[in-house]
Amino acid sequence: MARVDVVMPQMGESIAEGTLSKWLKKVGDPVKRDEPIFEISTDKVDAEIPAPTSGVLAEILVQEGQTVPVQTLVARVETDVNAAVGAGAAAAPSAPAAAATETAAPKAAVAAGGPPQKQSASSAAASSHQTPAASTQTTHGNGAGANSLESRLRTKSSPLVRRMAADHGVELSALHGSGIAGRVTKRDLLEFLESGGGAGAAQRPAAAAPSSATHGPLPEPWPGDSVESMTKMRALIADHMVASRHTSAHVSTFFEVDFTRIARIRAKHRAEFEKTTGEKLTYLPFIIKAVTDGLRAHPVLNAAVRGNEIIYRKQINIGIAVALDWGLIVPVIKNADNLSLTGLTRSLNDLANRARTKRLDPREVQDGTFTITNPGVFGSMIGTPIINQPQVGILCLGAIEKRPKVIAGPDGEDTIAIRTCSYLSLSFDHRIVDGADADRFMSFVKKTLETFPDAVL
Numbered sequence: 001m002a003r004v005d006v007v008m009p010q011m012g013e014s015i016a017e018g019t020l021s022k023w024l025k026k027v028g029d030p031v032k033r034d035e036p037i038f039e040i041s042t043d044k045v046d047a048e049i050p051a052p053t054s055g056v057l058a059e060i061l062v063q064e065g066q067t068v069p070v071q072t073l074v075a076r077v078e079t080d081v082n083a084a085v086g087a088g089a090a091a092a093p094s095a096p097a098a099a100a101t102e103t104a105a106p107k108a109a110v111a112a113g114g115p116p117q118k119q120s121a122s123s124a125a126a127s128s129h130q131t132p133a134a135s136t137q138t139t140h141g142n143g144a145g146a147n148s149l150e151s152r153l154r155t156k157s158s159p160l161v162r163r164m165a166a167d168h169g170v171e172l173s174a175l176h177g178s179g180i181a182g183r184v185t186k187r188d189l190l191e192f193l194e195s196g197g198g199a200g201a202a203q204r205p206a207a208a209a210p211s212s213a214t215h216g217p218l219p220e221p222w223p224g225d226s227v228e229s230m231t232k233m234r235a236l237i238a239d240h241m242v243a244s245r246h247t248s249a250h251v252s253t254f255f256e257v258d259f260t261r262i263a264r265i266r267a268k269h270r271a272e273f274e275k276t277t278g279e280k281l282t283y284l285p286f287i288i289k290a291v292t293d294g295l296r297a298h299p300v301l302n303a304a305v306r307g308n309e310i311i312y313r314k315q316i317n318i319g320i321a322v323a324l325d326w327g328l329i330v331p332v333i334k335n336a337d338n339l340s341l342t343g344l345t346r347s348l349n350d351l352a353n354r355a356r357t358k359r360l361d362p363r364e365v366q367d368g369t370f371t372i373t374n375p376g377v378f379g380s381m382i383g384t385p386i387i388n389q390p391q392v393g394i395l396c397l398g399a400i401e402k403r404p405k406v407i408a409g410p411d412g413e414d415t416i417a418i419r420t421c422s423y424l425s426l427s428f429d430h431r432i433v434d435g436a437d438a439d440r441f442m443s444f445v446k447k448t449l450e451t452f453p454d455a456v457l
Contacts, residue, residue, distance in 0.1 A: 004053045006075040008040070008068050016183060019067040019232045020074060021046070025057045031077060038074070041232035045329065045362045055079040161186050163390060164247060167307055168193055186239040190246060233327035244389045249430035252384040255442045256423055258450050259400055262286050263420040265454055277342055283400055284320075284374060285344040290448035291395060292316050292337035295370055298441040300433055302369045304390045310432050319368030319388060320348060322355045323378075329355050330388060332368040376400060382423045392429035393438075395445075398422050 008018050022039040031037055036048035037057065051057075058078035062068055161184060165172050175192060177184035221227050230238070266281055273281045295302040295316050304311045316337040319330040331351035333339070339347065354360050371388040376399040383396040400422040409415040424445065428438045 002079040003058060003076045004055070004079060005073055006037070006049075006052060006077060008062070008070050008072045008074055009049060010070045017067055017069050020062050020064060021232060022064055023060065024048070027057055027060055029057050031055060031057055039358060045360050045365050046233060046326075046358050047360065047362070048358045051077055053077055053079055161189055163306065164189055164193075164243065167247075186243050190239075190243065193246075231326060233329075237327055240389065241386050244386050247389055248387045248392070250384075250387065250427055251430045251435065251438070252425050252427045253435065253438050253442060254382060254423055254425045255446050256421055257446045258405070259283065259420045259422055261450060261452055265452060268454070273342075277345065279342075279345045279349055281341075281345065284348060284372075284397075285341045286449065286452060287395075287397060287445075288318055288320075288333070288336060288344050288348070288372065289341060290445045290452070291370065291372060292318065293448055294441050294444040296337060297444055298437060300437050301393045301428065301441050303392055303432060304369075305392065305429065305432055313369045315367070315369060317367050317369045319365075319371040319391075320351065321371060321373035321385075322352050324356060329360070329365060330368060330371055331355050331360055331364050332366065334367070371395070372397065376422060382425055384425060385427050387427055387429055392431075392433055393441075394427050396425040396427070398424070 008020070018040040020038055021041045023037070024039065025031055025037045031051040031054065033052070033054045034050040037051045039046065039048050055077045057075060059076040060074070061076070062072065062074040068074070162172065164170075164186070165184075170189065170192065172184050172189075175184045175188060177188045262283060265286075266283070270281050273279070299312050300310075302313050302316055304313065315335055318333045318336040320333065321328060321330050331354075333344065333347045333351065336344065336347075351360070351364060354364075368388065368391060370391055371385075371394040373383070373385050373394060374397045375383050376397045379399055382398045385394045385396045387394050400420060402418050403421045404416050405419040405421065406414050407417050407419070424442065426438055426442055
């Protein structure tokens with residue numbers, strides 16, 4: 001029998017674990033090479049994982065909802081179809097898989113955002129037991145001691161957690177995290193800091209309650225209410241938003257921008273542009289172009305904070321917030337300042353489409369230096385978005401609509417005219433971005449959009 005192992009992939013350098021959120025195939029189903037067979041959620045992206053070979057799905061070793069380290073064996077594909085049909089008749093999980101389900105359940109609950117549960121002595125003993133398959137995955141090729149996967153997982157938390165720990169003088173290796181192999185999560189670190197922990201503070205015991213408990217009593221469901229556990233993505237979004245508020249000094253500034261010139265350029269070139277490129281010409285590529293020029297002229301908005309240091313990014317990588325039916329994700333257009341309007345349009349549409357179909361690579365949601373969000377497509381007039389860490393600015397685009405405005409006529413007299421306008425708001429980190437810097441940047445973006453050259457297409 002020729003069986004091929006399917007493992008939890010390494011979806012980005014900083015990702016140490018993943019949650020198997022859904023099986024797209026069941027035991028006994030035929031699969032083709034590169035055909036998606038399961039979905040995973042990580043702290044970066046939801047993604048569909050393809051089969052490494054053609055054949056039949058012979059075994060499922062990790063069940064839906066489990067959070068496991070990268071390189072954990074999750075399934076096997078039988079390439080000998082005749083042998084696989086016989087083996088696939090017994091669709092029940094193997095004993096090691098059942099044990100893995102039982103031992104991973106408490107960790108999966110924490111990773112999904114739920115409160116840690118108390119364990120009896122027997123269940124605690126069961127949780128400490130490791131199946132042979134899991135043991136092989138943990139120790140293979142990693143050595144022991146400080147170089148073991150468990151040791152690396154504990155200190156190799158997400159970049160945000162490591163930066164927050166450095167800012168507050170916290171040694172991650174001294175904390176007991178609730179993640180896989182004791183990995184310290186954002187929630188663990190926030191709870192430690194809110195309890196008075198920090199540089200030189202005594203080590204806090206393992207978290208016993210969700211961080212929201214420190215802000216008041218937990219709400220109880222009333223008769224008729226429905227209660228659902230947060231999805232992996234929703235729990236991570238919640239953690240990211242709270243962590244950003246704890247990290248950055250948020251301030252917002254608002255500008256009204258006249259898009260009449262952009263509207264006329266779009267109307268003039270839209271048909272030819274769509275015929276030539278096959279892409280729709282929207283307002284967003286114009287805004288991205290103006291923002292990249294503004295970031296080049298005002299680099300403090302394209303920076304990051306590391307303790308008492310400011311990192312000025314040379315690359316301009318624009319994150320675009322994409323609303324999904326199941327959450328929010330921010331794919332990144334790398335080196336956006338080097339792209340034309342056509343290149344920006346193609347990159348923007350490609351990333352948005354693949355985000356909605358779970359086909360993004362985790363590297364495509366990393367290394368953003370500035371973010372743009374566009375709630376205006378839903379009718380929102382104005383917003384004050386939360387900064388996407390570790391960035392220091394996020395631009396919000398309100399609805400673009402026609403409004404009556406007072407303008408100077410050809411004879412110098414004031415007159416009322418119909419103009420296409422929108423409100424743009426900027427949330428910025430007041431630790432390093434002063435109000436004057438933010439307003440100069442916004443003035444630059446406004447002027448660029450209102451005097452946009454027709455020839456840049």
